[in-house]
Amino acid sequence: MNTPWGFEDFDAHEDLHFVWTEASGLKAIIAIHSTHLGPAAGGCRFWHYADAAEGLKDALRLSRGMSYKNAMAGLPLGGGKAVIIADEKRTKTPAMLHEFGKAVDNLCGRYVTAEDVGMSVADMIEIRRQTKFVAGLPVEGSAVGGDPGPHTSLGVFLGIKAAVRRALGKDSLQGLHIALQGAGSVATGVAMHAAAEGATLSIADVDAAKAQKLADAAGGKVVGADEILGLEADVLSPCALGAIFDEKSIAELKVPIVAGGANNQLATPEDGARMNARGILYAPDYVINAGGIINVCIEFLRSGDASVVRQKIEGIPDRLEQIWAESAETGRDPASVADAMAQRLIGRA
Structure with missing residues (x-):
């Protein structure tokens, strides 16, 4: 570097x-x-x-991460x-x-x-009021805009389903246990999508009141913020802050899948290899959480409507599958595969 x-x-x-x-x-x-x-x-x-x-x-x-995210989303x-x-x-x-x-x-x-x-x-x-170089503004009429959080949530949810298909051979989240770290905008959207499909949710947040509110809405249960990473579940979905996976926390994981909306989840590049060595399927964060920036891009460039945003978000599982397929073929961990793809796209291979 x-x-x-x-x-x-x-x-x-x-x-x-x-x-x-x-x-x-x-x-x-x-x-x-x-x-x-x-x-x-x-x-x-x-x-x-x-x-x-x-x-x-x-x-x-x-x-x-945004360079990689935007490149991998084809923006x-x-x-x-x-x-x-x-x-x-x-x-x-x-x-x-x-x-x-x-x-x-x-x-x-x-x-x-x-x-x-x-x-x-x-x-x-x-x-x-001071610049035109801003997005995420209120939606007017049929225009695209507003809070990008729900769009991020949708992409993460679709990415979780893709991971479940690949790692567990299931087409639905019905009856699966998802450990959700965070109770903010993105986590809330993921929780509600997953609950609607019949998933069981364990939710943790540093703000216990927010965690309880989301658990009540999604029919889940609250666990301690210091427990969530070591919880036994089908999917761990980190949707809070980053750098949470290091040598110690990866060794304590009890899940076959890690797929969530937080940015920069891996503390170091080596942690992707550590997770892969444990047989855990990892969804590179900047690929699975691209829904928000897709909405921002379409809004700022005025290049489409809500249907275009939805279509591009629905492409997230395909990009993840491409990464996982190359990972399986080469033995390289998904995070390294995604990084190499993104670097080529931005001219830094």
């Missing part, structure tokens, strides 16, 4: 911008990994980090990501969002922003 600045996760990123405005309190990082296929697109995350270095690490990893977009570093109280003001919008606008279209963790449609409206 090319790391001339000493940042472990710097991967020949094209641009890296640090934004600070004292009056509004905005502290943000915008990372543009690649514009090989088009403008760098990726959401803005609003999160409280232990220190700025953690925020930088997140921006670098997430932006690279005419490059990869970028932004993080707004929140204080401990998670203070967010219109002035802060306006300054972030100005920073995006100053990049003259090289980066297109949208929702990510901690951001909402209402926040995108505020950002839109």
